[in-house]
Amino acid sequence: MSSHTTNIAIIGAGPAGAATALRLSYLNIPCVLIDKATFPRDKICGDALSGKVPTLLNRLDPAIMDRFRKRFTPIDVWGIRFYPPSKKLIELPFKVGYERIPDEAPGYVSKRMDFDAFLIEEVQRRENIELRLNTEIGSWVKTERGYTITTKDKSESWDCRLLIDASGAHSRFSRKEAGQEVDHDHHAAAVRAYYKGVTGFHPDNFIELHFLEKYNPGYFWIFPLPDGQANIGLGMRSDIVKKKKINLREALDEIVASPDFRERFANAEQVDPTAGYGLPLGSKDRVLSGDNYLLTGDAGHLIDPLTGEGIGNATYSGFIAAELAEKCLAENRFDAEFLSAYDVRIARVLRTELRLSYRMQQIMQIKWLTNFLTGIVAANPKVIEVLCRMYTDFELRKQLVKPMFWWKLFRAKSGKMPSVSSPGSDQ
Secondary structure (H helix, E strand, C coil): CEEEEEEEEEECCCHHHHHHHHHHHHCCCCEEEECCCCCCCCCCCCCEECCHHHHHHHHHCCCHHHHHHHHHCCEEECEEEEECCCCCCEEEECCCCCCCCHHHCCEEECCHHHHHHHHHHHHHCCCCEEEECCCCEEEEEECCCCEEEEECCCCEEEEEEEEEECCCCCCHHHHHHCCCCCCHHHEEEEEEEEEECCCCCCCCCCEEEECCHHHCCEEEEEEECHHHEEEEEEEEEHHHHHHHCCCHHHHHHHHHHCCCCCCCCCCCEECCCCEEEEEEECCCCCCCEECCEEECHHHHCCECCCCCCCHHHHHHHHHHHHHHHHHHHHHCCCCHHHHCHHHHHHHHHHHHHHHHHHHHHHHHCCHHHHHHHHHHHHCCHHHHHHHHHHHCCHHHHHHCCCHHHHHHHHHHHCCCCCCCCCHHHHC
């Protein structure tokens, strides 16, 4: 067996692992990045890149997103089409009064096969990242120094002081070592398919979330992709899927063939088999650190429980892990107490947002309330303008679960208030 020594080993080279390695690299800290796959490889996902992704990557290198756009030509996304159970369309741009400049888009849609391959290309540009692909880790052993991880074929091992687990939703380390078992009340099941020839998209590539009464809590999505393709899918909480005995693959076909969508899919063709995957949601507080280890991305259950978006949170958690690793090396401390700073920052940066999304998910299970609130929004352009600011204004988003916020909007809609431009005034 060939043995190696490193300060930091990262298992998993998806967005969380690659982001961790890249942030470390730009901090001039070497690491080893290991993945069992070779790239490009497909990853079942909605393929949407929220605004967190370009914002964070541009902090590494202002040219990084330019390289991505030139390499893969992702779809630039400028807003969301939201369809509540009442089917009253609400269109929310990510920026009020935006001018569509593709190179300055607030979000993108790109197949994970392309985006993850691009991140690997960026990793390969960095001399201080040792990338080991087609290398499956079979075991780990806690040592006095940290961890020893060994390949499945027992041909190689690494002794590391800090193990960063970025191995995704099915992480064995997360479950068996960190004790993060799947909780079906905080987990979602989803299916995805690629189509070509779907019609009816917004001219500025708004992604679509259709909250259908039969599949609540959950939604049917339609996201535009490059080359005239579309990512469509259906996701629901796992406990509800089990309780209602729903076959999501059959349900997806049923939705596509239903009267509401039949015209848009009349000349469309499915270009790959429908595939299923699990989403470990961030709606439950978890401890993501311990002696000599950190959990990032899906391994840390950081997927947004309302939208299902995980790439942005995976990237963010990778950056947070890397920045704490820099402090670990400076202080020569890798114990659980010191690494708990990771959970503190995750709570400040991501956990509050995840809790908010969970509360909004719970509210949306109440059909009459959702229809009432979206009716207020749909009938009032001024309200839509206020809600557009949610994308960049987290404090505003926090107001959405407060009854007083909606009471003000209702009174404004009724002409009893002069303005709804300051919804946060009652914080």
